[in-house]
Amino acid sequence: MSETAPSGFDVRRFFALRYASHGSRLGVGYRAHGPDWAELDLHYREDMIGDPASGVLASGPILALMDMATATAVWLRAGAFVPQATLDLRIDYLRPATPGRTVIGRGECYRLTRSIAFIRGQAHDGDPSDPLAHVAGTFMATEGYR
């Protein structure tokens, strides 16, 4: 989709660093971005299963993916890597992720104030018109976004 977008935040370099963290443990990777959105992916892996009988991924890794996709969207809109903390995050689990499929999470920052970022997003596993999760929430910048 979008190749490059003007932002002071270099999202590709950020995800290329891959410092040891929960995101790298889950294998969350960069896919695409725009001026106020980011798309990340989570590859299916057996160590993230929540229900061994069905092989369906736990909801936790999807929550983590959406937290990261929406946080990245805020940095893109703010134009810089700003220290921020999640205030609240709500996820609707529309359906289980299909075992074996990569989950794609798209986060968007639809409003940014001096101290609060409002975010929303969706996750799917191949067909964006058949989402598996919907997320809404807020982040707060400890020292302000601008």
Next chain:
Amino acid sequence: MILPPYGELLGLTVEPGDEAPVLVMPFGEDVLGRPGFLHGGAIGGLLEMAAVGALWQALGEEQAQVKPINITVDYMRGGRDKPTRARGSVTRLGTRVANVEAIAWQDEPDRPIAAARINYLIVR
């Protein structure tokens, strides 16, 4: 409580309790967010495991499948370099829906670092 593979990924251990188990998550690179702090996703995952642990215990021997419908997490304090504990509590166990809350703390349970409300669909 038998942990699924994702519970192992988080490094969880289970402390049995009368009403619900307490899950303990060690601090480390696997659950790290920004340097020095827990990842919000790992905290959310811990809360979900604690909530489902409480629900399984409430259901007891009953053969029922539970599916999360939604979760709302409030993050209250940064998670620092120490173990994090979490416990769920079943507010209402209905025939088709369960309302479950969970809190996560590091020092004292009355100083939570995060809390969650989760609705589950129960398939009997």
